Amino acid sequence: MTAPLTPSQPPHDRPQHDPWQAAQPSGASPAYEEDGPGMKTEVRQAAVITVAVAVCGVLLGLLWMWLSPRVPLIADGEAVYLKDTEGEQAIGVDGTFTLLALAFGVVSGVVVFLLRKRGGIPLVVGLTAGALLAAVIGWRLGIFLGPETDVAAHAKSVGKGVAFDAPLELKAKGALLAWPVAALLVHLGLTGLFGPRDPEPYPFDYGDPGRSEGGPESPGAV
Numbered sequence: 001m002t003a004p005l006t007p008s009q010p011p012h013d014r015p016q017h018d019p020w021q022a023a024q025p026s027g028a029s030p031a032y033e034e035d036g037p038g039m040k041t042e043v044r045q046a047a048v049i050t051v052a053v054a055v056c057g058v059l060l061g062l063l064w065m066w067l068s069p070r071v072p073l074i075a076d077g078e079a080v081y082l083k084d085t086e087g088e089q090a091i092g093v094d095g096t097f098t099l100l101a102l103a104f105g106v107v108s109g110v111v112v113f114l115l116r117k118r119g120g121i122p123l124v125v126g127l128t129a130g131a132l133l134a135a136v137i138g139w140r141l142g143i144f145l146g147p148e149t150d151v152a153a154h155a156k157s158v159g160k161g162v163a164f165d166a167p168l169e170l171k172a173k174g175a176l177l178a179w180p181v182a183a184l185l186v187h188l189g190l191t192g193l194f195g196p197r198d199p200e201p202y203p204f205d206y207g208d209p210g211r212s213e214g215g216p217e218s219p220g221a222v
Contacts, residue, residue: 045116046126053108053130053183060104060134060179061141064168068096070147071166075155083163093168097142098175101135105182112183113190127187131180139176143168 069092072083112127113119146168148154158164170176 039122042120042122046120046122048126049112049123050126050130050133053112053127054133054137056104056108057134057137058141060100060138061145063100064097064138064142065146067100068093068142068146068168072163073151073155073166074163075158075160077160080151080155090169090171094170094172094175097139097170098172098178101138101175101178102182104134105131105179106186108179109183109186110190113187113194117191117195119187119191119195124184124187128180128184131183132176135176135179139170143170 069089071089071093073080074083075081108127108131112123116123143149147165149167151167154164
């Protein structure tokens, strides 16, 4: 005669142990903790980066005005002509702006990555928008601070047959994208290579249904 086996607790009534749930404080909402204040902080940081990068456009405008080659013009009393018809100064003006913008893009991408290595979509958007604003600010500021933009009045003031500098002009407007594209590529590249990695998920063992969390079988299990 054998003793009756103690009925084991049905599988659906067994208490389930979730290590992720145990690691969370009571009353905390994971969605709120990760997407609420975290997202607000990222948006604020992105806004600060946008403004900081855009202000750097002032330096771009000053350097462009200072380093760009001058395009000489001359007037004969009736019209204004290029003094050197075979010169490449106009191409040099666009090239100088493009090279400066690329350099600023690389530097801003590196600096933003070093300040916040975790990255994030708001940060990337803020960096790109700030770089585009900076390029526009540098373009307009360089023209404003450069040679006189009213060519007719300038020619009249210097007199007939006297050479004078043409106003700065960016003929290739695509150069305005050099800064944001360079900053975006550099930042994404550094984030992909040296950014922090997501932690590995907690390993669960589903191989033996008769064991609970790797321990021995329950005494009452059949």
